[in-house]
Amino acid sequence: MDLAADPAVEAILADALARESRALGAVVPVLRHLLASEANGLVSDAILARVRGMIGDLAAQLLAAADGHDPATRLAPSETRDPLAERLIANEALLTHCHALAAESLLAERLQQRHAIDPVLSPLLQELIAAEDPAIASLAMGTLAAQSRFVQGARRMELPLGELPAELFHDVIAHAGAGGAQAQAGYDEAASRIGLLARLVAAMRRGALAALALDHAGLALFATALAAVAxxxxxxxVLACHEGQGLRLALMLRAAGQSLPAAERQLTLIDPTAHLPRGFADLDEARASALLGQSL
Structure with a gap:
């Protein structure tokens, strides 16, 4: 099928992607409302609890820094922590980031239960640790340690300040007042889990395509490689790997150069009942990228 000659196919894909985008776009406003209220049952209790816990944990670290303590001590009474947490919830970018982390941790647990995909040490990461290139092996070891800390921290509903992306980190530490300088002194975005994952994928060069197999790479490396290549x-x-976002995942895989059978294999791991619209196989990489760009 020539999509240029049949714009109806692209219109169908764009409409389906728009529905998925509306579902994603509704998440943060709903989270903000629920975090400010007691109506927790309207969304996943697990997602809500982890987002609330991470925001509260950030507030505790900021208050500890403001009092001249190491942020990791998290020394802050609830009467001062909770009001600061409420102010942090107003930061949409921070709330979006925390939601993605909570969703990633819970999805990793689900993939382990359903498909025995280890959330920390995937087969690909084992191969990279044993790589002949010492730089890649070292990065892989660092990534393994960071991923292990992430999984453990997510269960405790913690989010260390140093794990925030640079832009968010600088926004957030403004709440620590003069104590923010101490927190900033030890900050290194490249040493964060997401930073290490990105560096590892970049170091793999063309080998990063091997990370586009979810069961081989594990969720963390898969999402990082998919984002980089697409x-x-x-x-x-990360959010494309959730049920109800199958078209977004398939489009990202297509934008990354994956064939229809390869995209369907990954989609089946997430949602065995999902199916792609007719004509998807004829969508080229450029058109898939364009549709994704229109949906953001």
């Missing part, structure tokens, strides 16, 4: 935000790649 030129999409990592948070979008």
């Amino acid at each position: 030129r999409q935000p990592r948070a979008q790649a």
Whole structure:
């Protein structure tokens, strides 16, 4: 099928992607409303609890820094922590980031339960640790340690300040007042989990295509590689791995150069009942990227 000669196919894909985008776009406003209220049952209790916990944990670290303590001590009474947490919830970018992390941690647990995909040490990461290139092996070891900390921290509903992306980190530490300088002194975005994952994928060069197999790479490396190769935000790649976002995932995989059978294999791991619209196989990489760009 020539999509240039049949714009109806692209219109169908764009409409389906728009529906998925509206579902994603509704998440943060709903989260903000629920975090400010007691109506927790309207969304996933697990997602809501982890987002609330991470925001509260950030507030505790900021208050500890403001009092001249190491942020990791998290020394802050609830009467001062909770009001600061409420102010942090107003930061949409921070709330979006926390939602993606909570969703990633819970999805990793689900993939382990359903498909025995280890959330920390995937087969690909084992191969990279054993790589002959010492730089790649070292990066892989660092990534393994960071991923292990992430999984453990997510269960405790913690989010260390140093794990925030640079833009968010600088926005957030403004709440620590003079104590923010101490937190800033030890900050290194490249040493964060997401930074290490991105560096590892970049170091793999063309080998990063091997990370586009979810069961081989594990969710963390898969989402990072997919975002890099498809030129999409990592948070979008993570959220595309959830049920109800199958078209977004398939489009990202197509934009990354994956064939229809390869995309369908990954989609089946997420949602065995999902199916792609007719004509999807004829969508080229450029058109897939354009549709994704229109949906953001």
